[in-house]
Amino acid sequence: MNIRDLVAFVAVVETGSIVAASARLNLTQPGVTRRIQNLEEVLGAELLDRQSKPLKPTSAGRQAYEHGRRVLRSLEELHAGVAGDGVVSGEFRLGITPYLAESGLSAPLDELRGAFPRLALRVISGWSPDQAARVSRNELDAAAICLPDGVSPSPDLAYDDLGVQPVVFVVAREQRMPRRIRFEDLAAMPWIINQDGCGFRQALKRAFDARHLSFRIAVEALDTELRLSLVARGLGVGLATPVSLARSRLRSKVKVVRTEDFDPAVRAFVVHRPPAGRFARPIEVFRDALDREFRTLGKG
Secondary structure, eight states, X not given: OOHHHHHHHHHHHHHSSHHHXXXXXXXXXXXXXXXXXXXXXXXXXXXXXXXXXXXXXXXXXXXXXXXXXXXXXXHHHHHHHHHSSSOOOXXXXXXXXXXXXXXXXXXXXXXXXXXXXXXXXXXXXXXHHHHHHHHHTTSOSEEEEEEETTOOOOTTSEEEEEEEEEOEEEEETTSOOOSXXXXXXXXXXXXXXXXXXXXXXXXXXXXXXXXXXOOOEEEEOSOHHHXXXXXXXXXXXXXXXXXXXXXXXXXXXXXXXEESSOOOEEEEEEEEOSOOGGGHHHHHXXXXXXXXXXXXXXXX
């Protein structure tokens, strides 16, 4: 079996197309196709469903992919072990959800860089469902994500649960509203909220659906300060993390309101594909540092 053929097959499965795999591997499309055909001939099985778009592996292809990915990871481990002095090096692709960027992520990243100076850290920001999917496709080595409380990551991923993370409701300070209201009262208000894909938004939508209440969105905005500025102008109710609110220049123009029967929260996880291989220690260091950061923020 030719390792280059296996690399091409794994690339096609992870990217979903011959075109994308050829770009990843810097090969021509006929070259990638030929390598896939070579592997199929060696294994005596059709590995790709060529009628599906994006391309998907057949039943035999899924098994070949799982075994093949482990083989390639083992080869990476072998190369890393004999090419240097055992120090972890290379590119470490880490996904981060926006909420964690708001929660003072600089300390965990600094600790990771300090512990592994020869590791090239590549941080990619994005919504949690997409980040988890990219880990599953081997496009990221690990990711720190947030999911609605009660929802767990995909069973194909290994994960560490970092606990429930809080969020608060905010309205304009001048708005006539008591600081403690019923959850049902929120259904009468328009929302200034993150774009779809946000774990907090998913948790909130689930709570509204469970109570058969409407969820009216006035504005979708990614930037925290923009959302708070719209809330401060009285355009609706919003969500904020305690940390982002404390750091905002608009904190004096909004006020926190709480509900009697609903405390919005998500659960944070660090996820990776098993086995973690040579990145097991960097993942552990980052996870522990992030957990300590959460605990420190929780005491503040």
